[in-house]
Amino acid sequence: EVQLLESGGGLVQPGGSLRLSCAASGFTFSNCAMSWVRQAPGKGLEWVSSINRNGGNTDYPDSVKGRFIISRDNSKNTLYLEMNSLRAEDTATYYCAKEVVAWVGCMDVWGQGTTVTVSS
Amino acid sequence: DIQLTQSPSFLSASVGDRVTITCRASQGISSYLAWYQQKAGKAPKFLIYAASTLQSGVPSRFSGSGSGTEFTLTISSLQPEDFATYYCQQLNSYPITFGQGTRLEIK
Numbered sequence: 283e284v285q286l287l288e289s290g291g292g293l294v295q296p297g298g299s300l301r302l303s304c305a306a307s308g309f310t311f312s313n314c315a316m317s318w319v320r321q322a323p324g325k326g327l328e329w330v331s332s333i334n335r336n337g338g339n340t341d342y343p344d345s346v347k348g349r350f351i352i353s354r355d356n357s358k359n360t361l362y363l364e365m366n367s368l369r370a371e372d373t374a375t376y377y378c379a380k381e382v383v384a385w386v387g388c389m390d391v392w393g394q395g396t397t398v399t400v401s402s
Numbered sequence: 403d404i405q406l407t408q409s410p411s412f413l414s415a416s417v418g419d420r421v422t423i424t425c426r427a428s429q430g431i432s433s434y435l436a437w438y439q440q441k442a443g444k445a446p447k448f449l450i451y452a453a454s455t456l457q458s459g460v461p462s463r464f465s466g467s468g469s470g471t472e473f474t475l476t477i478s479s480l481q482p483e484d485f486a487t488y489y490c491q492q493l494n495s496y497p498i499t500f501g502q503g504t505r506l507e508i509k
């Protein structure tokens with residue numbers, strides 16, 4: 283069974299840092315681009331970052347560029363999101379998602395999400 | 403950035419109804435559009451890609467159409483499990499963007 287399991291969420295003060303992890307199983311992780319998508323409470327979906335199969339290419343929206351870093355360890359089948367200089371508006375449930383091999387950006391498998399709360 | 407505007411934002415319908423959700427892009431995106439379904443407290447579920455291609459396992463009552471700037475998601479006969487929020491997503495260019503969502507509720 284294809285599975286993604288996020289961890290690392292929690293309560294952090296403004297300006298703080300947090301690292302999210304996403305453990306993948308049931309598919310060939312190194313063959314797939316991966317993404318992070320977040321959802322603030324009661325709001326819609328917001329793309330946060332994507333990384334290609336070998337980790338050599340990453341993308342971010344302006345809202346997190348320079349603060350968040352996406353990375354992956356294909357030997358551990360794990361995706362990461364390092365979040366720095368956190369702000370209240372980063373409070374959200376963060377989902378990792380596997381991208382469809384032939385359709386970059388299409389996310390066919392999602393984790394259950396991990397919640398990040400930025401508050402003093 | 404490419405903006406996606408869904409209409410309506412809220413839709414009330416009955417089991418058995420046919421419903422259509424529209425997604426308009428601020429500029430042409432060819433067929434680089436996907437649709438997702440999200441139920442309360444759950445992760446999104448991938449429904450359709452390339453504007454009209456149904457993901458494996460998705461019931462055939464779901465269909466998508468459109469290209470360029472206007473797209474539709476149609477559910478031909480609503481079932482109780484279809485009441486959820488639906489999002490469109492453009493893949494034409496980064497940053498990837500989503501529509502604001504359409505909440506489909508039982509009348």
